Amino acid sequence: MFFSALVLCVSLYACQRSAPSKGNDRTGMSSKLKVLTTIPPLYSFAKNITGDAADVENLLPSGAGPHEYASSPADLKKIISAQVLIKNGAGLETWLDSLIASAGEVTRSGDKTLIVVDASSGIDIINNDPHIWLSPKKAVHQVKNIRDAMIKADPDNAELYIRNAAQYIGRLETLDLEIQDEIRRWKKKEFVAFHSAFLYFTRDYGLRQVAAIQEFPDKQPTPRHIADVLRVIKDTEIKIIFSDSQFSHKIVESIARDLDLRVLSLDTLETGELHPGWYENMMRKNVAALKKALGGDN
Ligand SMILES: [Zn+2]
Structure with a gap:
């Protein structure tokens, strides 16, 4: 710094x-x-x-x-x-x-x-x-x-x-304001991300990233870490987990199969289109995906 x-x-x-x-x-x-x-x-x-x-x-x-x-x-x-x-x-x-x-x-x-x-x-x-x-x-x-x-x-x-x-x-x-308004109505606050990337977002909007499937960027998670993630998912009764469009989904898919979970995509915006409106579009997509996991009755 x-x-x-x-x-x-x-x-x-x-x-x-x-x-x-x-x-x-x-x-x-x-x-x-x-x-x-x-x-x-x-x-x-x-x-x-x-x-x-x-x-x-x-x-x-x-x-x-x-x-x-x-x-x-x-x-x-x-x-x-x-x-x-x-x-x-x-x-x-x-x-x-x-x-x-x-x-x-x-x-x-x-x-x-x-x-x-x-x-x-x-x-x-x-x-x-x-x-x-x-x-x-x-x-x-x-x-x-x-x-x-x-x-x-x-x-x-x-x-x-x-x-x-x-x-x-x-x-x-x-x-x-849109995001604040939306999240205020959600019953659930806890979610599992693929890549540990949402701590600024959760700090500012009152959510909790309780686990990340990938422990470190660009590295395969250890079996021990995956075991921890599975335990957190069970403890928090999470039914939807998130993958990231830029990485292999194999680990996410196998966790989802084992625990009978649904998989949605949450984008870290690290790669993508070069366009003035792209950031806002992608953030709205992310919030829509989070709403499916946290805003409903599932
Ligand atoms: Zn990242």
Whole structure:
């Protein structure tokens, strides 16, 4: 965390000295600010803030999850040519620091500065859960962090970024109220996720993720862990468990068969479409799936 904050400060200071690095290049062609994000929710946030004023691209290829991502030389090239890199932080992108350092080595002699935005900055971090974006309340905080960094990176468009961010935050607050209103009516509060990713969401909305089938991201759970999960499911009389669209469902299916449970999909939004409205759509889908498990009489 400290390291990330330091990177941000140094970069911003450097930027204030040498900005703007965008604008008219030597050929006289107008070039937009190049902004990179690491995961689709951050893409949604950034795109809503910038509109067409910047080129926003997601660094990770479609389908690649951000935990233990194996970066390529092409990723380094993209970082070198970008002005702003937006990461989630909170320990999600452990592979990113060495890429940023390498990009720094390459660009040190030039006048270009990379602004690294840690979108988790100022958020009360839950140990071992970097999935901040899964709470719309925290998404608002992340949007504000991104907005402030965009204003520093591209002061010419400050008014636009402020206006766009305010509109988008309004939409996220509507989403937040919708979810609060919905969850308030649910009788049950406890659920079992596939991937331990919903602690910000449950903390902000009064639910409980009582177990996660996959103990650690990208790792097969141990038989002992599965035994614990089975015991929790029986103890809490849970009838529906959740899988995640990006992982193999074999373990989930076998648990569901053994205990006669129904399986629904809950998305961690780590991979998916790059679209301004995608984050809100997916969160509504997740809440609809949770409602089936917690809101009814089953
Ligand atoms: Zn995850």
